[in-house]
Structure formats: structure tokens, C-alpha cells
Amino acid sequence: MRLLWKYLDKVRWLRKRSAIPLLGVLVTCLLFLNLFIEDGYVLEEERRQLRETTIHQLNSERYVHTFRDISNFSGTINVTYRYLAGSPLPRKKYLTIGLSSVKRQRGNYLMETIKSIFDQSSYEELKEMVVVVHLADSDLAWCESLVQDISRKFAHHIIAGRLLVIHAPEEYYPSLDGLKRNYNDPEDRVRFRSKQNVDYAFLLNFCTNLSDFYMMLEDDVRCAKNFLTAMKKVVASREGSYWVTLEFSKLGYIGKLYHAKDLPRLAHFLLMFYQEMPCDWLLIHFRGLLAQKDVIRFKPSLFQHIGYYSSYKGSENKLKDDDFEEDSFDIPDNPPASLQTNINVFEKYDATKAYSNVDEYFWGKAPSTGDFFLVVFDRPAKVSRIKVATGSEDRQNDVLRHGALEVGEKVVGTKRGKQCASYITLGEFRGGNIEARDVDRRIAFDVACVRIVATAGQKEWLIIRSVNHHRTLLSCFLGKRHKRTAYPVKNE
Incomplete structure (x- = not known):
């Protein structure tokens, strides 16, 4: 009997001893299995999120090839x-004018x-441009039907x-259904503006x-x-300075000038964010991302909005650019010059702001007898007309x-x-x-100073x-209309 009990005790001890490594193996297997399962869930979740993101961005397998190009x-x-x-034509032109149109x-x-x-272009100008209409x-x-009329x-x-x-x-085109409804826009409005981004x-x-x-x-x-x-005069006057967009109208997507080399990036940008916001808002972000901080808009405007009914649901659209002038004769052609004044300048509204037709201006405190505003040309120029207007509508x-x-005449150096x-x-x-x-x-x-x-x-x-002039004509528009803004209270 004693031998039997000893034998049973030995068996129990061996079973316990063998269970330890077995239990370790089992625990290890369970851990790996758990990690595998969790990893599978994580992987599947990542796949699901990626799939949803892809569907959200592309909304169509037909659009995959386009987004591959974004790399x-x-x-x-x-x-x-x-x-x-x-x-x-095989020959590159100076300017392409792009129009996108829908019914x-x-x-x-x-x-x-x-x-x-x-009609508003001379024969010489027509030789330098091409108009592209995207129906x-x-x-x-x-x-x-429209092509027949155009032809x-x-x-x-x-x-x-x-x-x-x-x-x-x-x-x-990507699918235009189920898009993000930013800004509380109705679905049809989101669809319209999103498609417009892709059109452009x-x-x-x-x-x-x-x-x-x-x-x-x-x-x-x-x-x-x-x-x-x-427009060419303006571009020439900006030579040597960095710009992404020059604006020749303050309305929407009208009169916006780009370097042709930037068009691929802008096209990709509009496609990437086509459902986020209207195209004219996206353009502001595009300009900023390419490090043009401020708007560079020229006056007078070269283009006027004439549509009375919008392309969106035929709603009324009476927007007009009050800076538009039919005759762009007075667009600036400013020769290089230095500007100076002894009038007390207010904040950042310095004299240089007046020597362009960009939407900037000089603003000085009350002038005294003998105070001056001086333009000194780098080289003397022939001037046939000088026009000066001070103040503003506001x-x-x-x-x-x-x-x-x-x-x-005869420029000299002084203190x-x-x-x-x-x-x-x-x-x-x-x-x-x-x-x-x-x-x-x-x-x-020849005039050296004005x-x-x-x-x-x-x-x-x-x-x-502003100060606007041609090489043979100086037109100084000092105090033309400008947008209403907040003005500081002056201590008289």
C-alpha cells in the first residue's frame, strides 16, 4: 500500500511538473493568438478607414487614375x-484665356x-492669345448645338x-453624390460647386x-x-518680383492671371479639394500655400460681370465691378522711380503705396505749408499729361x-x-x-521729377x-475710390 501511495504521489508531481511548461506554451500561444486577432482587427479597421477615406475622396473607381497623378x-x-x-497650334502664345461653360x-x-x-483686341494682340472654351x-x-453656333x-x-x-x-469625373455638406449648403449647391471645381x-x-x-x-x-x-504692361512692371496670382477684377473667378507653369499644381489642388469649398475660396488658399500672402489686384478692372442670371438654378446675380473701365488706356506703365515725402506718414501707408495701381494708398497726417510728395524717375521721361486727384469716396x-x-529737371543729391x-x-x-x-x-x-x-x-x-502713368503719360490718381474700412480717430 505504501508503495502504491508513493507511486501515486510521484505521478501527481510529474503531472504538475509537466503542466508548467505546457501551461507556458499554452499561455504563449494564447498571447500570440490574441495579438494576431487584435492585429487583424486593427489591420481590418485601418483597411476600413482607408477604404472609407478613399471612397470619400474619390467616390468612384473611375477617378483612381487621376489621383495617382497627384503624387x-x-x-x-x-x-x-x-x-x-x-x-x-504648335507655337506657344503669350496668353491663354480659359472659359468653362454649362447649360x-x-x-x-x-x-x-x-x-x-x-472685338476688344487688336490684330497684334490676337496673334498673342488663344481662347479655350470648355463645354x-x-x-x-x-x-x-452650341458648337455649331460658335463655329x-x-x-x-x-x-x-x-x-x-x-x-x-x-x-x-468623380461621383458627385453623397458629398460633404460644408457651410450648410444644400446638396444640389454642393454638387454644383464641386463639379465646377472639377470643370476648372x-x-x-x-x-x-x-x-x-x-x-x-x-x-x-x-x-x-x-x-x-x-495686362502685359502690368506684368512687365512686376518683373523681378514674385507673384502667384495677379487679379484684374475683384469678382469671383474673373480676371485671375497665372504663370502657365503653375497650372498643373492648381489643377491637382482643385481636384484634391473639389468638394470642400467654392473655387474662388480655394484660389485664396492656393495663393497662400505658394507664399503670396497678399492680394495683388490692379485698377481699373479689365473685366466686368454681365450675367444677370446665375448658372446655378438661374438665380439672379447682379454683381458688378465698380472699378471696371471700358477704356483701359490709363492702366499703369510706371518707369522705375523713387518716392519720398516729408508729410507725417500714418502707420504702414508709406509713399511707395501710391506708385502703382494696386489696391494700396499713401495716407499722411495733416500737411503743413511747403510739405511735398515727390516722384523722382530713375531716368528722365517725356510726359504729355498729368492728372492728380486727392481724397476718396469714403x-x-x-x-x-x-x-x-x-x-x-536735373536730379541732384541732397541730405x-x-x-x-x-x-x-x-x-x-x-x-x-x-x-x-x-x-x-x-x-x-524731359521730366525728371513730379x-x-x-x-x-x-x-x-x-x-x-495711387500713381498711374504711361512712359509718355503720367496719370497720378491720388485718392481714387477704395473700399470702406475702419479708420482711427485722429486727435486734431
Whole structure:
């Protein structure tokens, strides 16, 4: 019996001893199994999230090829376009003008817009531009009907390679259903603005290699006369300075100028965020991401909105650009110059702000007798007309009440900086304004300096809105209309 109990005890001990490693193995297996299961859940969750994100961004397998291209922002998007009229010429032009158009419930302004582009341009200007119209509607019958009208009325421009009409097939578009409803927009509004972003992206993509610069217009605008020449002068005046977008209208997606080399990035950008916000808002972000902090907008505007009915549901749209001028003759052509004044400058509104037609201005505190605002040309220039207007629509008291306009010759250096050795008075200000004509006939020298002098003191401050002139014409618009803003209280 004792032997039996010893045997049983030994068996129990062996069973316990063997159970320990067995239990360890079992625990290890369970841990691995648990990790495997958890990892599987994590992996599956990541896959699910990725799948949802992909569906959320693309909403269609047909769009995958487009987003693969986004890894290369400098490359164009692989879209096969239909040529409805015309074909690109091998020679690069100076400017491409892009229009995207869809069928409207009420009104159609496309033909009028195309006509304005061509009618307001000289033959020399037409040789430097190409107009690309993207008919972005899925109604092919409407597209074909409109193409027939365009071909009849603008046949010579199509033959000359100045007008192209294209269509991006519907299969390249992402699904426009179930999009994010940002800003509480209704679904149809989100669908409209999201499709519009894609329409513009495909238009930009097509125009990438056609020219040096690209101008975006909407399909319901009127152009200023010789707008291309005016625009070229502005571009030349910005040579050497960095810019992403130059704006020639303050409305929407009208009159926005880009370097053609930036079009692929802009096209990809619009595609990536097509459902987030309207295109004109996206453009602000694009400009900022490329390190252009401030708006660079020129006046007078070169393009005016003429559409009365919107392309969205035919709703009324009465927006007008009050800075538009049909005749762009006075667009700036400023030669290099230095500016100085002894008027007490308020904050950042320094004298240089007045020497362009960008939406900036000089603002100085109350001038005293003898105070001046001086422009010194780097090289003397022939001047035929000088026009000066002070104050603004919002600050009508900030005008030069007593002053004279002078021109000078022979630049000399002084302790205060460059000045002219002698001056001739062209006239006195009346009501804050003066216009001197035929200056080159009234004086016997090329103008080296233009000086505005206060002939009496005043309590009111002085706004000099801008200085705009041509190489043979100096037009100083000091105190043109500007947007209403908050003004500080002055201690008189």
C-alpha cells in the first residue's frame, strides 16, 4: 500500500511538473493568438478607414487614375479630351484665356463673352492669345448645338488657331453624390460647386502648355479695350518680383492671371479639394500655400460681370465691378522711380503705396505749408499729361485743399535724398484735383521729377490713392475710390 501511495504521489508531481511548461506554451500561444486577432482587427479597421477615406475622396473607381497623378504635382492629369472645334497650334502664345461653360436654366452669355474678347483686341494682340472654351455639360446635344453656333460666328478665329472648344468626357469625373455638406449648403449647391471645381481643373490641365500665362474668365463677362496690352504692361512692371496670382477684377473667378507653369499644381489642388469649398475660396488658399500672402489686384478692372442670371438654378446675380473701365488706356506703365515725402506718414501707408495701381494708398497726417510728395524717375521721361486727384469716396475730406503741381529737371543729391535742381509749376489744385495736359509741349525738357506741394496748411489728413502713368503719360490718381474700412480717430 505504501508503495502504491508513493507511486501515486510521484505521478501527481510529474503531472504538475509537466503542466508548467505546457501551461507556458499554452499561455504563449494564447498571447500570440490574441495579438494576431487584435492585429487583424486593427489591420481590418485601418483597411476600413482607408477604404472609407478613399471612397470619400474619390467616390468612384473611375477617378483612381487621376489621383495617382497627384503624387507628381508638376505633371498633367491623364484626361482624353474631345475636340469640338479647332486644335492647338504648335507655337506657344503669350496668353491663354480659359472659359468653362454649362447649360443655364435662364440666359446664356458665352457668345457675347467670346465676341467681347475678340472685338476688344487688336490684330497684334490676337496673334498673342488663344481662347479655350470648355463645354462642361453632360448634355451632348446642347454642346453640339452650341458648337455649331460658335463655329458659324467665329469660324475665322477657329481656323487661325485662336479659338478651341473642348469637352472632358463624363467618365473622368468623380461621383458627385453623397458629398460633404460644408457651410450648410444644400446638396444640389454642393454638387454644383464641386463639379465646377472639377470643370476648372480639367480646363487648367488642358491649357498647361499652350502659353506663358493663363487668364481665367467666367462665361459672362465684358472686356476692356486692349486688355491684353494693359495686362502685359502690368506684368512687365512686376518683373523681378514674385507673384502667384495677379487679379484684374475683384469678382469671383474673373480676371485671375497665372504663370502657365503653375497650372498643373492648381489643377491637382482643385481636384484634391473639389468638394470642400467654392473655387474662388480655394484660389485664396492656393495663393497662400505658394507664399503670396497678399492680394495683388490692379485698377481699373479689365473685366466686368454681365450675367444677370446665375448658372446655378438661374438665380439672379447682379454683381458688378465698380472699378471696371471700358477704356483701359490709363492702366499703369510706371518707369522705375523713387518716392519720398516729408508729410507725417500714418502707420504702414508709406509713399511707395501710391506708385502703382494696386489696391494700396499713401495716407499722411495733416500737411503743413511747403510739405511735398515727390516722384523722382530713375531716368528722365517725356510726359504729355498729368492728372492728380486727392481724397476718396469714403474720406472726402482727406484732399489737398491748397497745393501746386510741379515738374523738375536735373536730379541732384541732397541730405534729404534725390531732388531736382529746378521746378516749373504746371497749375494749382481746384477742389482737390488737377489735370495738366500737353506737358511735353509746355516745357522744353524731359521730366525728371513730379512734385506735389502744399501751398497752405490744413487740419485734414491726406490720402494719395495711387500713381498711374504711361512712359509718355503720367496719370497720378491720388485718392481714387477704395473700399470702406475702419479708420482711427485722429486727435486734431
